[in-house]
Amino acid sequence: MNQQPLTDKEQKIVEEFEKARPGLGAIAENNIRNNHLTGWADTIADTPESELVVRDGSSSNSFMYRRIGG
Template sequence: MKPLTPKEQKVVDEFESARPGLGAIAENNIRHNDKTGWAEIIADTPESELIVREGFSSNSFMYKRIG
């Protein structure tokens, strides 16, 4: 298993800081890039934008399922 890039590790850390347990999910998505595309998205995103922000969704069903 290859080590995460510094940017990928930052994404994992940001998700983990937002909610314990989400970092492992993010890492899994990065490592399964062939199915998710996460590693490519992270590589193409400026590091300054790789931060957790609070937001909302009009899809309340989504909120009930994730949080």
């Protein structure tokens, strides 16, 4: 697992997941640090800052959830 400090964009993702639901920030951070298995850090690095926004939406099962991304 990568123990380097998170980038500003990675930290923003962790914070937004945590705001959406307490505990999700830790899961997001774990996924970022295990990039070799998940690809999260690569995806975040490739995503423009302007697209890293929180939005509300609905899924096909009609539950509401907060989304990060476009």
